[in-house]
Amino acid sequence: MTPRRQRMVLIGLVVAGVAVSAALALQAFRENVLFFFSPTEIAAGNAPVERGFRLGGMVADGSVARTEGSLTIDFVVTDYAHSIPVSYTGVLPDLFGEGQGVVARGQLNEDGSFTAEEILAKHDENYMPPEVAEALERGRAAGTQ
Amino acid sequence: MIPELGQFALVLALGLSLIQASVPLAGATIGRQDWMALARPMAAGQFVFVALAFAVLAHSSMTDDFSVRYVAINSNSALPLIYKLAAVWGGHEGSLLLWLLILATWTLAVAFASRSLPEVFAARVIGVLGIVSVGVLAFTILTSNPFDRLLPAAADGNDLNPLLQDPALVIHPPMLYVGYVGLAVPFAFAIAALLTGSLDKNWARWTRPWTISAWVFLTIGISLGSWWAYYELGWGGWWFWDPVENASFMPWLAGTALIHSLAVTERRGIFKSWTVLLAIAAFSLSLLGTFLVRSGVLISVHAFAADPARGLFILLLLSVISGGALLLYGVRAGQMEAEGGFRLVSREAFLLLNNILLLVATAAVLFGTLYPLFLDALGLGKISVGPPYFNSVFLVPMLPMLVLLGAGMHASWLSQKGETLARKLAPAAVIAIISAITVPLVVYGGGSVFTVIGLAVGFWVVLTALWDPITRALPRKTRPLPLSRAQWGMSVAHLGVGVFVLGVTVTSSFGIESDQSMRPGDTLDVAGYSFAFRDVRQVEGINYEAVEAEVEVRRDGQLVTILTPQKRVYRVQQSPMTEAAIDPALNRDLFIALGEPLGGGAWSVRVQYKPFIRFIWLGTLIMAFGGLLAATDRRYRAVPQTSRAVSSPQPATESV
Numbered sequence: 001m002t003p004r005r006q007r008m009v010l011i012g013l014v015v016a017g018v019a020v021s022a023a024l025a026l027q028a029f030r031e032n033v034l035f036f037f038s039p040t041e042i043a044a045g046n047a048p049v050e051r052g053f054r055l056g057g058m059v060a061d062g063s064v065a066r067t068e069g070s071l072t073i074d075f076v077v078t079d080y081a082h083s084i085p086v087s088y089t090g091v092l093p094d095l096f097g098e099g100q101g102v103v104a105r106g107q108l109n110e111d112g113s114f115t116a117e118e119i120l121a122k123h124d125e126n127y128m129p130p131e132v133a134e135a136l137e138r139g140r141a142a143g144t145q
Numbered sequence: 146m147i148p149e150l151g152q153f154a155l156v157l158a159l160g161l162s163l164i165q166a167s168v169p170l171a172g173a174t175i176g177r178q179d180w181m182a183l184a185r186p187m188a189a190g191q192f193v194f195v196a197l198a199f200a201v202l203a204h205s206s207m208t209d210d211f212s213v214r215y216v217a218i219n220s221n222s223a224l225p226l227i228y229k230l231a232a233v234w235g236g237h238e239g240s241l242l243l244w245l246l247i248l249a250t251w252t253l254a255v256a257f258a259s260r261s262l263p264e265v266f267a268a269r270v271i272g273v274l275g276i277v278s279v280g281v282l283a284f285t286i287l288t289s290n291p292f293d294r295l296l297p298a299a300a301d302g303n304d305l306n307p308l309l310q311d312p313a314l315v316i317h318p319p320m321l322y323v324g325y326v327g328l329a330v331p332f333a334f335a336i337a338a339l340l341t342g343s344l345d346k347n348w349a350r351w352t353r354p355w356t357i358s359a360w361v362f363l364t365i366g367i368s369l370g371s372w373w374a375y376y377e378l379g380w381g382g383w384w385f386w387d388p389v390e391n392a393s394f395m396p397w398l399a400g401t402a403l404i405h406s407l408a409v410t411e412r413r414g415i416f417k418s419w420t421v422l423l424a425i426a427a428f429s430l431s432l433l434g435t436f437l438v439r440s441g442v443l444i445s446v447h448a449f450a451a452d453p454a455r456g457l458f459i460l461l462l463l464s465v466i467s468g469g470a471l472l473l474y475g476v477r478a479g480q481m482e483a484e485g486g487f488r489l490v491s492r493e494a495f496l497l498l499n500n501i502l503l504l505v506a507t508a509a510v511l512f513g514t515l516y517p518l519f520l521d522a523l524g525l526g527k528i529s530v531g532p533p534y535f536n537s538v539f540l541v542p543m544l545p546m547l548v549l550l551g552a553g554m555h556a557s558w559l560s561q562k563g564e565t566l567a568r569k570l571a572p573a574a575v576i577a578i579i580s581a582i583t584v585p586l587v588v589y590g591g592g593s594v595f596t597v598i599g600l601a602v603g604f605w606v607v608l609t610a611l612w613d614p615i616t617r618a619l620p621r622k623t624r625p626l627p628l629s630r631a632q633w634g635m636s637v638a639h640l641g642v643g644v645f646v647l648g649v650t651v652t653s654s655f656g657i658e659s660d661q662s663m664r665p666g667d668t669l670d671v672a673g674y675s676f677a678f679r680d681v682r683q684v685e686g687i688n689y690e691a692v693e694a695e696v697e698v699r700r701d702g703q704l705v706t707i708l709t710p711q712k713r714v715y716r717v718q719q720s721p722m723t724e725a726a727i728d729p730a731l732n733r734d735l736f737i738a739l740g741e742p743l744g745g746g747a748w749s750v751r752v753q754y755k756p757f758i759r760f761i762w763l764g765t766l767i768m769a770f771g772g773l774l775a776a777t778d779r780r781y782r783a784v785p786q787t788s789r790a791v792s793s794p795q796p797a798t799e800s801v
Contacts, residue, residue, distance in 0.1 A: 004486075006488050006489035007486065007487070007489070009489060010489055010494060010497070014497075014498070014501055017501070017505075018501070018505060021505050021509070021538075021541060021542055024537070024538070024541055025509045025512070025537075025538045025541075028533070028534045028537040028538055029512070029513065029516075029530065029534055029538075031533070031534075032530055032531040032532075032533045032534035033528050033529075033530060033531075033534075034528060034529045034530070034531055035526065035527070035528055036526075036527040036528065036529070054529065066743060066744065068743065068744040068745040068747070069662050069664070069743050069744060069745045069747040070662060070743065071660060071661070071662050071743070071749055089660075090660045090749075091380070091660050091738070091740035091741075091749045091750070091751050092740060092741055092749070094712075094720070094721045094722055094723055095720065095721065096741075134527075
């Protein structure tokens with residue numbers, strides 16, 4: 001092959017490679033996008049049951065319950081208009097607590113409860129996850145209607 | 146009074162940078178020697194005043210001057226002195242000041258080292274750096290003044306975020322910024338070359354050591370961040386594909402591509418416009434990274450709405466600097482002529498593929514990082530992109546790149562017989578594959594397909610990187626040419642890549658993580674180690690109180706270590722923080738973190754066994770050391786005199 005032909009082959013290979021990568025990337029993207037829902041949106045039936053998503057709101061006061069010595073914890077996430085019972089097994093992030101904002105990644109069960117696989121950590125006391133702040137805002141709006 | 150001095154110094158620095166950004170560039174265009182001669186004094190003066198401003202803020206922080214708003218927000222009188230210094234760059238305004246100081250330092254270094262360059266070219270390089278400086282100085286003074294007063298003064302400060310009170314985090318931001326901002330130098334060289342309209346091999350030779358130096362710092366900075374996240378933040382994870390991490394990783398990927406593309410441009414005089422484009426892209430990604438992290442846009446895109454001036458300024462700055470550069474590129478890139486072609490199997494072709502694969506990975510990371518922000522900004526819903534996305538879009542281009550890397554190191558420039566290369570490297574490939582299958586079987590009693598692929602690639606890169614140094618050391622009849630320092634640099638840096646890949650593969654294949662509820666007296670077995678939970682007690686630190694657990698680790702009855710993980714509460718912010726305890730070793734880390742009390746004297750604990758996780762950071766350090774070797778190669782130091790710089794042929798050197 002002449003050098004020119006060779007370069008054409010190389011360019012062809014590169015274009016094909018980039019196209020394949022782009023297709024794979026989009027596929028991976030579609031599979032791994034996590035949507036965010038507030039308790040009000042879940043109550044309205046917007047959240048999927050068969051795939052995972054992120055749930056955000058406040059941990060309701062007095063709702064945290066744990067069997068003594070067990071890693072499993074139950075609590076209620078609320079946006080003050082609607083509430084979702086959540087269950088989680090594992091080590092909690094430092095700033096988890098009643099009356100604090102929380103984001104949980106997991107799946108909705110048939111009975112309307114939520115099983116969390118991960119509780120997302122906050123990095124400081126005053127920081128409210130923006131999704132949670134907005135969800136609370138919308139919950140308040142829905143509650144006053 | 147002193148803080149006002151700092152602000153005054155910043156304004157003076159802005160004045161000088163305005164001159165630096167305009168007069169030398171104009172002088173270069175119309176050929177006025179005296180105008181161009183202003184570049185260096187302005188750069189030096191700017192350095193003095195930015196350094197003064199920085200020293201003033203450091204002074205305010207160390208002397209607890211809580212009438213300065215920034216100090217009141219980010220420091221506290223009870224803070225240890227070293228963290229009072231770290232508080233200078235712990236917040237938005239101060240970190241911009243650090244950014245400026247580093248830019249001024251790089252500019253000063255360029256000003257001194259560029260005496261051997263043609264006067265017109267040096268004036269343009271320093272002028273372009275001046276433009277960047279004007280933008281960031283104006284941004285700092287107009288929207289993010291670190292010297293704003295708080296009246297009346299606060300009684301005490303709000304404290305540095307406890308997460309940042311850590312030795313690694315004291316040096317992580319400066320290292321990272323030296324790398325980020327260092328990419329401004331190849332950017333300035335690229336713009337100067339576009340303005341001059343000549344982009345020859347000399348240009349690439351001047352640019353290479355600067356680019357590699359910046360890359361070395363960026364590599365160290367990112368590693369420090371990863372290491373810190375591992376022991377402080379991540380509960381044992383070392384990389385999360387968090388937007389903040391991606392923001393630093395994208396310039397690194399583009400910078401890595403740039404280093405390799407520069408090699409081709411220097412040696413062969415081709416890929417010129419591609420190299421220039423990469424230089425622009427790498428610095429634009431640095432700017433984007435700085436502002437993604439520092440503007441608050443990641444916390445909420447609505448932070449922009451809360452402070453429209455800042456957001457608008459950032460967009461303006463990015464579009465002027467990157468957009469202007471791209472516009473110039475569009476106008477001038479056509480003038481750059483390749484000085485030859487290349488063949489399908491050659492060092493050039495391997496490096497081209499390296500570049501493409503690195504950029505595919507960069508683009509995929511960029512997409513995953515920015516797309517959620519765009520959706521949110523347009524009000525189309527809140528999404529997040531999980532780590533599995535990044536893992537797959539990163540691994541798919543990187544695995545072939547690593548395979549090509551091993552072969553590319555041994556391919557000749559211009560043209561290479563495929564069979565010769567295959568024959569030379571076949572032993573390395575065979576050894577890599579056999580070890581990848583047997584090592585996990587022998588050491589860990591099994592492994593997945595992923596393990597075998599990862600190990601094969603890792604061994605392959607290690608072997609091919611060491612091939613030349615080792616075969617040359619063997620006794621033989623004809624003595625081969627000694628390796629140049631640049632060649633050593635290449636081998637060492639690639640060895641680091643291999644070590645890194647091995648570390649990632651082993652730790653993700655054979656790492657064990659176990660969350661448990663433990664009471665004093667309980668024992669847990671993980672990977673042949675028994676963790677005995679002895680006791681929980683109160684301890685006191687300088688500015689925190691903590692609950693400390695004592696965990697005795699034994700293996701076959703022998704005491705290995707006693708680990709004392711803590712749950713700290715920092716007095717000022719009253720926020721709890723987990724301080725994991727780690728017993729490090731080259732072949733495995735034992736990691737234990739204390740969760741929360743579960744009632745009845747039980748605590749939640751996370752116990753982890755992380756085999757060869759140290760290889761991850763060891764690998765990146767080796768990479769950085771390789772970069773250091775390459776950047777200090779003799780041919781970059783043996784610079785010809787100014788008068789001969791343009792015309793004289795360069796001595797032929799055996800080089801990478």
